[in-house]
Amino acid sequence: MRFSQGMTLGMIVLWAAMQAASAEAGGEGLSSRIGSGNPAAGKDKSDAGRCQECHGVDGNSGDPRIPNHAGQHAGYLAKQLFDFQTGTRQHEVMSVMAEDLDAADIADIAAYFAAQKPMRGRDGSGKAAARPLFEHGDASRKIPACAECHGSNGEGRADHNGSVVPVLGGQRKVYLRAQLVSWKLGERNNSPDGVMNEVAKRLSDDEIDALADYLSGLQPP
Numbered sequence: 001m002r003f004s005q006g007m008t009l010g011m012i013v014l015w016a017a018m019q020a021a022s023a024e025a026g027g028e029g030l031s032s033r034i035g036s037g038n039p040a041a042g043k044d045k046s047d048a049g050r051c052q053e054c055h056g057v058d059g060n061s062g063d064p065r066i067p068n069h070a071g072q073h074a075g076y077l078a079k080q081l082f083d084f085q086t087g088t089r090q091h092e093v094m095s096v097m098a099e100d101l102d103a104a105d106i107a108d109i110a111a112y113f114a115a116q117k118p119m120r121g122r123d124g125s126g127k128a129a130a131r132p133l134f135e136h137g138d139a140s141r142k143i144p145a146c147a148e149c150h151g152s153n154g155e156g157r158a159d160h161n162g163s164v165v166p167v168l169g170g171q172r173k174v175y176l177r178a179q180l181v182s183w184k185l186g187e188r189n190n191s192p193d194g195v196m197n198e199v200a201k202r203l204s205d206d207e208i209d210a211l212a213d214y215l216s217g218l219q220p221p
Contacts, residue, residue: 037111071118118172169218
């Protein structure tokens, strides 16, 4: 954690409170999830005029088309913001929202959402038909298990080598489906080595629907 000269006592107190609450939710993995940013500063930088209006004060959006960010790995959120800035990922609203952020802003905003209590699904009530594909993949079609990268509960991961895989468990079903379709059609192509495009194009529409529903029902630890 770094305290900048511009931080007020209130912001420092807020940081301490957020650390305590998030530690209860995130355990030992909290620091790796937050990264190098300052969550307290990120709260101000992500206010209603920037991020919280759509993604929620606690990182849980009120619109099924808009992704939850609560407990998402900061490294993943930061990459998406940089990709929106450079045009590697396209979105009419997000490209505008990201264009004037500097590296410190991005790190702080990402850390703020990462520090929130992780998003939660519906007690595993998603379509059970997708479970074998999620857990084991389909070798005959060269589809790897989703859990291999994203974790058995969709918790994702972030390691000291900078490798970041996003949290998917508890994410919005409509959003998940839209992204899988975008990967499949090549409308989105900013995953490392194009891995998500390769996976998604081998999935049927029914499998995409089932996976989106299954993932939205998972509960990351």
